[in-house]
Amino acid sequence: MSDTLPPLREVIREFDLRAKKSFGQNFLLDLNLTRKIARVAGDLSDSIVYEVGPGPGGLTRGLLAEGAKRVVAVEMDARCLPALAQVSLAYDARLSVFQGDALEVNETELLAPQGGEKLRIVSNLPYNVGTLLLIKWLTLEDWKPWFSSLTLMFQREVAERIVAKPGSKAYGRLSVLAQWRGKVKIAVNVPAAAFTPPPKVASAVIHYEPCAPMDAAVKQKDLELVVERAFGQRRKMLRASLKSLPVNALDLLAEAGIRETSRAEDLSVEEFVRLARVYGKTRS
Numbered sequence: 001m002s003d004t005l006p007p008l009r010e011v012i013r014e015f016d017l018r019a020k021k022s023f024g025q026n027f028l029l030d031l032n033l034t035r036k037i038a039r040v041a042g043d044l045s046d047s048i049v050y051e052v053g054p055g056p057g058g059l060t061r062g063l064l065a066e067g068a069k070r071v072v073a074v075e076m077d078a079r080c081l082p083a084l085a086q087v088s089l090a091y092d093a094r095l096s097v098f099q100g101d102a103l104e105v106n107e108t109e110l111l112a113p114q115g116g117e118k119l120r121i122v123s124n125l126p127y128n129v130g131t132l133l134l135i136k137w138l139t140l141e142d143w144k145p146w147f148s149s150l151t152l153m154f155q156r157e158v159a160e161r162i163v164a165k166p167g168s169k170a171y172g173r174l175s176v177l178a179q180w181r182g183k184v185k186i187a188v189n190v191p192a193a194a195f196t197p198p199p200k201v202a203s204a205v206i207h208y209e210p211c212a213p214m215d216a217a218v219k220q221k222d223l224e225l226v227v228e229r230a231f232g233q234r235r236k237m238l239r240a241s242l243k244s245l246p247v248n249a250l251d252l253l254a255e256a257g258i259r260e261t262s263r264a265e266d267l268s269v270e271e272f273v274r275l276a277r278v279y280g281k282t283r284s
């Protein structure tokens, strides 16, 4: 069922929501596309969806039309709030909107689940803070993540980095952080022309579901440090790039069973996890 709200082009005109670069605004106006993205997230009927940056409400309407039990959204741009109030009215107040910066939000306080609902994040992320938000959600130290899934639009190049496998140019820090305790795939490719205004590059929606870590004894912060140092100098051999760690790099590599001449981009996610485990043990 579609809603009875005006087309998004009209909403943008009525509320004067010309896209601002400073807010990373590129809007989706095709409700068939936004419903398709909402369906990637799965059955929403028992889910509270957290949406960052609803803007004029294209994806929000897709989520509500696809049956989300509730949508809780955080939008930085106050100009969008009246348009979003209309959406909430049309959908029996299943939408709540807060004005603010998603980087500062304590999501579990904001979403306040009443019991049993799944919490999912679905968002067409502002490109200027998209990666920072993803890192915020992926690097929780205590891995009982509050969300059941992430369905997120990124620039295609960032999406490729998240799902990349070893040996490819795109493989790096984001790939390891996303894959060591989660399953992730590219679910929808979205051409630049689907946005108003069209950005310079294509985009893609990734779908991520958390799972048990490859090694539950590994601390997130140890893995982050090892990965950051290794990819900080990705062309160098690990015996050189890991030198800046406060342990003996050669001993670390030997104990983890990794050749000192390997380069960061050749190491599997499992091998990074092993390195982090040995590093953590050496430091404790």
Ligand code: SAM
Binding pocket: 023, 024, 025, 026, 027, 028, 029, 052, 053, 054, 055, 056, 057, 058, 059, 060, 074, 075, 076, 077, 080, 100, 101, 102, 103, 124, 125, 126, 127, 129
């Ligand atoms: N969801 C809408 C759509 O799909 O058409 C808009 C997506 S647009 C790429 C990103 C949205 O995030 C904009 O509405 C922008 O104002 C908002 N935004 C930018 N930075 C933000 C932040 N730090 N916290 C919350 N919202 C932000």
